[in-house]
Amino acid sequence: MSEGGLAEAPEMIDPGQEAVERYRASGYADDVLPIRPKDRGWKVPQFITVWMGPIHNILSYFTVIGFFALGLNAWQVVAAIMLSAVIVSVGYILNGQAAAKYGVPFAMQLREAFGHKGALVPTWVRGIIAGFAFFGITTVSSASAFDVVFETIFPGFKNIGGGADILGLPIPTAISYAITWVITVALFLGGQKFLGKFSNWANPAVFILVVIAVVLAVVNAGGFGNVFSFQAVNTPVTPLIFISCVSALVSNWAGPIVNTGDYTRNAKTLKAPMIGFPIGVLGSYVLFTLVVVSFMASLQVATNGHFDINRPGVFVEAINSIGNPFVVVLLILAMNVGAIAFCVFGNMLPAGLQLTAQMPKAFTVNRGAILAAIIGTLMLPWLFVSNTDVLFLFYSFIGSMFGPILGIMLASYFVERKQTLDLDGIYADYKGGEKGSLPAYNWRALGVLIVSFVVTMAGTVFKDVDFLVQVKNLAFFSGLFIGFVGYTLLTLSARRSSAS
Numbered sequence: 001m002s003e004g005g006l007a008e009a010p011e012m013i014d015p016g017q018e019a020v021e022r023y024r025a026s027g028y029a030d031d032v033l034p035i036r037p038k039d040r041g042w043k044v045p046q047f048i049t050v051w052m053g054p055i056h057n058i059l060s061y062f063t064v065i066g067f068f069a070l071g072l073n074a075w076q077v078v079a080a081i082m083l084s085a086v087i088v089s090v091g092y093i094l095n096g097q098a099a100a101k102y103g104v105p106f107a108m109q110l111r112e113a114f115g116h117k118g119a120l121v122p123t124w125v126r127g128i129i130a131g132f133a134f135f136g137i138t139t140v141s142s143a144s145a146f147d148v149v150f151e152t153i154f155p156g157f158k159n160i161g162g163g164a165d166i167l168g169l170p171i172p173t174a175i176s177y178a179i180t181w182v183i184t185v186a187l188f189l190g191g192q193k194f195l196g197k198f199s200n201w202a203n204p205a206v207f208i209l210v211v212i213a214v215v216l217a218v219v220n221a222g223g224f225g226n227v228f229s230f231q232a233v234n235t236p237v238t239p240l241i242f243i244s245c246v247s248a249l250v251s252n253w254a255g256p257i258v259n260t261g262d263y264t265r266n267a268k269t270l271k272a273p274m275i276g277f278p279i280g281v282l283g284s285y286v287l288f289t290l291v292v293v294s295f296m297a298s299l300q301v302a303t304n305g306h307f308d309i310n311r312p313g314v315f316v317e318a319i320n321s322i323g324n325p326f327v328v329v330l331l332i333l334a335m336n337v338g339a340i341a342f343c344v345f346g347n348m349l350p351a352g353l354q355l356t357a358q359m360p361k362a363f364t365v366n367r368g369a370i371l372a373a374i375i376g377t378l379m380l381p382w383l384f385v386s387n388t389d390v391l392f393l394f395y396s397f398i399g400s401m402f403g404p405i406l407g408i409m410l411a412s413y414f415v416e417r418k419q420t421l422d423l424d425g426i427y428a429d430y431k432g433g434e435k436g437s438l439p440a441y442n443w444r445a446l447g448v449l450i451v452s453f454v455v456t457m458a459g460t461v462f463k464d465v466d467f468l469v470q471v472k473n474l475a476f477f478s479g480l481f482i483g484f485v486g487y488t489l490l491t492l493s494a495r496r497s498s499a500s
Contacts, residue, residue: 011219011270012037013102015423026429029360031353034423035103035265042266043113045330047276048283050263051256054346056291058141059385061311062287063252063395064292066388067245071235072459074293076229079244081167081292084249085285091250091257092264092277095406098413099261100270102421106351111426111438113412113487114449121449122405129401131207131372132349134255135343136381137394139184140169140333142339143176144385145316145332150176152325154164166333169382177377184340185373188348189366206286209334214290216322230297232309244392251476259350259407277420298322310388348372352375397457404452404486407444411487413456421440444490452482 014036025031026426067077098109098343104128108121150157150172169177207255221227250257262389265271299307300322307314319335322328348369355368365373384394413419456479459465469479 002322008031013421013423014038015102017422023427026427027360029356031356031365032108032360033427034108036359037103037268040103040268042263042272043268044101044276044279047267047273048280049214050345050475051277051280052207052284054339054342055281055288056140056210056335057342058145058315058335059138059339059342060167060249060252060288061292061315061335062141062385063249063310063391065296065309065312065315066392066395068230068232068296069388071231071233071237073231073237073244074297075481076237076242076293077245078228078289080245080290081130081285081289082250082282084246084253085282087246087422088253088257089278089281090132090405091254092260093274094280094410094414095257096264096273097115097270097419098265098278098421100264100267102423103265104421104423104426105265105353106261106262107356108426109261109421110409112421113408113440113442114336114445115442116428116436118439120260121446122408124384125401125405126350128254129193131255131347132376133333133374133379133381133384133394135184135347135397136376136379137374138339138343138347139180139382140173140382141306141312141385142180142336143173144313145319145336146258147173147181148316148320149329149332150378152329161459162198166289168381169380173382180340180378184343184348185370187340188189188369189342191340194479198436206337209330210287210291213319213327213331214287214294215326216324217291217294217298220322221294221301221447225295226301227294228294231302232296234299240470240473243477244470247399247474247476248392248395248450250403254406254476255350256346258402258406260355261351262350263345275411295319295321312388312391334372345377367415389442392473396460396472399457400453400472400479403476403481404449404483405479406478407452407483407485408448408487411484411491412445415488416491445487448483448486448490452479452486455482 015034017036024030032061043339064077065079066083072080077263099105102109107119107123110122113119114122147158160175166174182335190222218227219222221230228368252374256263260273295315299318299321300315302323303317316332319331320328322331350364351372352363354367355363355371356365384390407459413421422437428438455468456471456475459468459470462468
């Protein structure tokens with residue numbers, strides 16, 4: 001029975017060992033089987049610390065630099081970041097509830113909403129397209145920061161190659177990229193237990209180093225008054241511009257929101273992620289905001305305002321403006337610890353899990369993750385961080401896919417399924433001829449996903465239609481709305497039709 005057995009906590013469902021063994025015998029890899037409540041180990045502290053370090057990754061800072069380029073002042077940037085933090089926290093809590101209750105990973109939970117074969121579409125969107133792209137973009141962002149470290153340790157490093165490049169990537173940065181790539185993959189291959197221990201000490205270490213750097217940056221800027229009066233571009237900021245900034249930053253974390261079940265399935269109780277995630281995310285973003293505004297204020301003082309705010313990589317210059325080479329090197333290393341953790345937990349792991357769930361005979365989690373690292377590089381990710389406009393277009397693209405997937409998942413679990421999952425249906429052996437309770441394709445969900453993507457990205461083609469351009473700029477929120485409302489309406493309509 002899919003909901004049989006005794007749960008360790010009243011609100012959690014234990015499928016029982018017999019059911020788990022039956023699912024394993026059907027060919028499902030251990031990585032995608034439901035985790036029974038008695039085998040889970042994540043409590044509140046694990047959920048507090050899991051994103052403490054990753055939030056402070058270089059790519060996240062590159063994203064926020066774009067807010068200043070659009071005209072936001074320091075206080076508006078603070079408001080945009082903290083509003084994003086609240087939205088991300090709510091997303092983690094709501095979308096992580098099903099996995100915490102049943103112990104299933106994201107890739108298997110998708111079958112409830114999209115069908116056994118239909119789940120392959122959002123699986124590839126999250127694990128493959130986004131996993132690959134974010135791996136490359138995060139890694140090249142870290143590599144550009146490593147250039148500063150290597151130049152400090154090995155003067156003349158940035159002159160290697162005499163200005164030559166490899167497919168548009170300067171040779172020094174290509175070397176930094178290769179080193180970052182190897183470190184990231186090696187940490188992933190160290191195993192999830194090792195990664196858990198790595199995060200437990202690395203994330204707090206990132207916090208400590210970032211706090212020290214903020215103090216130095218504030219001193220360089222001349223105090224908090226100067227920090228919070230910083231504004232790079234003096235242009236009017238409309239509510240739509242502000243919301244588009246929030247949408248971009250949420251899109252940066254939309255992947256982990258969508259597949260948060262891969263983490264909450266380890267929860268010892270349902271309350272653990274509900275308490276831990278908000279504390280960790282909100283606390284981390286408070287420090288994140290201080291880093292952004294203090295570093296940029298420090299850069300303004302150090303350069304007398306002569307810097308290119310339209311280039312996301314200017315944040316590396318902001319780090320360098322702190323002045324103390326020892327602190328700069330440690331800080332970049334600390335932030336890159338966060339970036340690597342982001343790559344591992346937010347991109348490589350989902351890619352590996354999704355590929356394993358859909359093609360268990362061809363992939364293991366490790367093989368899938370390494371494929372993400374390879375293709376993420378072949379996509380030439382450095383082109384995406386060349387300027388703010390390209391980076392924001394990338395976030396619109398990501399948001400246009402993640403937003404509706406999240407909306408459909410929430411509507412399926414809370415409205416259609418009334419907070420239940422059919423484990424036997426999810427783990428039915430379709431290839432073995434077993435007729436499960438779930439359809440091969442849920443065309444309602446797939447239809448809403450396709451329509452939402454077309455509508456939210458139409459603004460890239462019809463650039464003269466202001467409404468469509470604004471929908472594109474708010475892609476994550478637009479997609480979330482269309483996904484949730486669209487799927488809910490179709491579900492309610494189907495219920496009425498079947499009842500009549």
